[in-house]
Amino acid sequence: MDGYARTIERISKLTAEPSDLVTLWRESTEILKSAVPHFWTPCWFSMDPASLLITSHYHDGLPEFPPAWLAEEYYGNDVHKLVDIATSETGISTLYEATGGNPSSSAKWHTNMSMGGDQELLLRLRTRGGEVWGMLGLYRAPGSPTFDSREKNLLSTVAPRLAEAARRALLLGEAADPEWSDAPGVLIIDHKWDLVSATPNAGHWLEELPDGNTAAGRLPSAVQSVAARALTSAEQPAEQRQVAMARVRSRSGRWLILHGARIQPGSHPLATLIIEPAHPSTIAPLLLSAYGLTEREGEITQLVIKCFSTAQIAQALFISPYTVQQHLKSVFDKVGVSSRRDLLGRLFYAHYEPRFRDNERRTLRSLPLRGGPTAQQHFAGS
Numbered sequence: 448m449d450g451y452a453r454t455i456e457r458i459s460k461l462t463a464e465p466s467d468l469v470t471l472w473r474e475s476t477e478i479l480k481s482a483v484p485h486f487w488t489p490c491w492f493s494m495d496p497a498s499l500l501i502t503s504h505y506h507d508g509l510p511e512f513p514p515a516w517l518a519e520e521y522y523g524n525d526v527h528k529l530v531d532i533a534t535s536e537t538g539i540s541t542l543y544e545a546t547g548g549n550p551s552s553s554a555k556w557h558t559n560m561s562m563g564g565d566q567e568l569l570l571r572l573r574t575r576g577g578e579v580w581g582m583l584g585l586y587r588a589p590g591s592p593t594f595d596s597r598e599k600n601l602l603s604t605v606a607p608r609l610a611e612a613a614r615r616a617l618l619l620g621e622a623a624d625p626e627w628s629d630a631p632g633v634l635i636i637d638h639k640w641d642l643v644s645a646t647p648n649a650g651h652w653l654e655e656l657p658d659g660n661t662a663a664g665r666l667p668s669a670v671q672s673v674a675a676r677a678l679t680s681a682e683q684p685a686e687q688r689q690v691a692m693a694r695v696r697s698r699s700g701r702w703l704i705l706h707g708a709r710i711q712p713g714s715h716p717l718a719t720l721i722i723e724p725a726h727p728s729t730i731a732p733l734l735l736s737a738y739g740l741t742e743r744e745g746e747i748t749q750l751v752i753k754c755f756s757t758a759q760i761a762q763a764l765f766i767s768p769y770t771v772q773q774h775l776k777s778v779f780d781k782v783g784v785s786s787r788r789d790l791l792g793r794l795f796y797a798h799y800e801p802r803f804r805d806n807e808r809r810t811l812r813s814l815p816l817r818g819g820p821t822a823q824q825h826f827a828g829s
Contacts, residue, residue, distance in 0.1 A: 454482040458605040462612035468816045472505045483598045490584035497730040500799045503806035521792040525554045538571030565589040572610035580613040618721045620815025631723035636674045652722040655697035669695045677707030677718040
């Protein structure tokens, strides 16, 4: 097995096991540093897939993200922004490519040089299902070779695995340190289908699943199925492994999502299962409640912050470009901005920057990181 295949296998093994987000980023860094050499430390970001706004970062040795960098990301007019790569066709880009071979024309390049870096590569972390959960930034010092096609192919191959692991890490964090009343529940199940342990919320979700009887010790069939896939997937080659996941309608008619992963090697493995409600995007009710947007205005705003053009929004929503512009004018009036860039910045600083900074503090205190915008009770009066 060559170094390329060995790196994929190591990332596959790492991401198949439950982990907190910081540990995932730290251990992924260790694996990637020899396969894709880079300067100093990678920049790992988590992103809200509903809005593509960042919710946390992890830079070893940089506990606080400089405010000027955030301002440039959401109010500046430079190239190579995170959302550009998140919505691009390939999901991977270098600053050299983005500037047509003239990186010195970018303000970001001058910032990188002031930190001792030169080249910048950004990689989108998107699941197989199409949700973007993060971004990876890698840098190289002046005079280093450029990122080549083999390195880019390697990174693109492992990106979906890293995205799925990031999603699971955030779920585990929510279960361990709940912020919402319907926080996910976590089950630990052994190879004999016995329930080893469960978080407090897990019992509630088990009762919601059909055909189970926790009082009699019988787990729902959906739990058994996902656990079985989790326990056997680790024995398969990396390229053949499937995500252990299921979507199930509960007794009350609500949809629930089950995620599974194997957590103990050997002849007596354990599986961890996360059960969460399949709730709609949290950004939509935020927009409607905080700014009094109509449902259609909320839909258009979500697409604007994902960098859809007027024509793309019109096509996606089956309305005319003129109607899009009229709705957008109303959105600007209600939010109190005058441009798309101002709208993006306003939403980030009002609802995501507090989460971003709180996650910095949580990282220093070894607490689970959280995704999405700030808690619902903070939205009123924003």
